[in-house]
Amino acid sequence: MPAKDPLIETLKVCILELQAEDTVTDSSPQLASCCELLELILRKGLQQPVLSLTHRDYWCCFEQLVQLDTCGRLSAVPLAVQQTTACPKLLTAQGRGRYFIRLILSRKTLGNVINHLLHTSNIMKNCSFLDESWLLPVCETYEAVPCRELGMVLRYLDRRVFVLELLRGSLAQADMFVEPGDIIDEINGISLRNSSNRQAGVVLSRLKGQPLSLRLLRWRCKNGAVYRPLVPLLRQLKQENPLLQFGSSLPEPLGQRDGQSQSQCVRDGRILYSVQLLGKTNIGMYGGKEVLQYAIPAVLQKRQSKKSVLLDVKETHLICMDKSNNQQLFQHHFPEISCVGRFSQPDFTIFGFCVGDTPDMGFCCVVLQAASNTECEEIVHRIGEEPDLTRNVF
Structure with a gap:
């Protein structure tokens, strides 16, 4: 946060008033106000991911100091963290954060804590x-001036925010600070990892009219090759936007011939997997992932017709x-599927998923076999991630 932030200016006044007192004790009238201002500054400055299902307070950053400490260099600080964590009277993150603040103030180690947070804030972005x-991707930061719209079409895939295309005449196209296939990893320090549809828009709307700092993960490595962990995701982007170009270094899927795997076919512009349906069985009233370890073998033992x-x-x-004959055998929406997973015996091509059958019968397990290990993993991943193809322009 800026050094001239009103909260910091007010804290300076509060500290001067405290220094005017001969002795600062728990009953000092300015102490509570000083601690409250310090808490507000920490909450504003230590920006936590707002996209998590669980709210994370500033105490979460202090907790990490135990892991971040090296060679005992700041042994007093991790000791205060451990002491705070062990206090049985504290029930919430807010209470632990306040206890920690009072503890480090009494021990005069607040400066060490702040310096350590500043030192570690840019590690491993x-x-x-x-x-x-x-393998780590190329990570770069772009500073954008306040504007109404950057001009990027975003695609949410694998709980990440991809840039699908740039709008003609937009700031993004003019500055060329981003390419289709890149990932927006942070906006003004707010992590977009584990994002779902429209959440980047929520963050941007809150920052409307402010300068933007975008942290980007590039699809291209420094040597020009494609960042390998992105290959399957870039293929999915290319299916949606065939005009995307990732160079000749984007490898084709294993077993691909003449542009298409023999175990796949294209219908109405979509890729369909050719698999074997091995059967299904009722598994009772519980459909958690744990049941797959015995539900899949139960189906295989029945030796139903493939x-x-x-x-x-x-x-x-x-x-x-x-x-x-193209007859539809079943259709299941993703919310109906309680779990999906692979089976390790006799090979890794067999997978199954549990789906709600009827209120009286509970769940059933459907088992299939893919043409290869790679394809099996891809199908399980796609079913498990519940992708959302809604486009958003920013």
């Missing part, structure tokens, strides 16, 4: 793909059709 890979089917994983639901 390109960490959004560590869940998937040790059927060649086409699986169409759409944006809101999936459809299974008989490959021989």
Whole structure:
């Protein structure tokens, strides 16, 4: 936050009034006001991701100081964090944060804490793909002046915010600070990881009229090659916008011939998976992911007749059709599917999902077999992520 922020100016006045007192104790009249101002400054300055389902207070940043401390360099600070965490009388993040503030004020270590937060605030800003890979993407920051619209069409995919295209004549196209396929990872320090549809718009609307700082993850590595963990997601973007160009370095899926895998077919511009329907069985009133470990073997033991089917994983639901006559066998919207997963025996091509059957019968498990391990993983990922193709322009 700016050094001339009104909260900081008010805090300076409050500190001067405290310094005018001979001794500062718990009963000092200005102490509570000083602590309250400090809390407001921390909440404003330590910007937490607003897109999480759970609200994160400034205490969450203090908690991380234990992990961020190295070589005992700030041993007094992690000790205060541990002491705060261990206090049985504190029930909320707000209470722990306030306890921590009073503790470090009494020990005169507030300066160490702030310096440490400033020192670690820019570490590992390109960490959004560590869940998937040790490879780190190119991460860059763009500072945009206040404007009505940047001119980007966004696409929410895999809980990330992709740039799908740039509008003609827009600021984004004029400045060329972003390319289709890049990811908007942060806006003004607010993380957009784990975003769902329209949440970037919510953040931008709150920052309307303010300068914007966009942290971008590039689809292109420094050597010009495609950032490998993005390859399957870039393929999905290209299906939606065939005009996208990612260079000759975008590898084709395994087993692809003449532009299309033999285990896939194109119908009405969509890719359908050719898989084997191995059967299904009722599993009772519980449909959590834990049941797959015995539900899938239960279906396989029945040795039901295999059927060649086409699986169409759409944006809101999936459809299974008989490959021989195109008759629809079943259709399930994603909210009806309680879990999906792969089976490790005898290979990794078998997967299943649990779906609500009827109120009386509970859940049933449907088991299928893909043509390859890679394709099995792709289908499970697409069903599990419930993609949203709604476009948003900013």
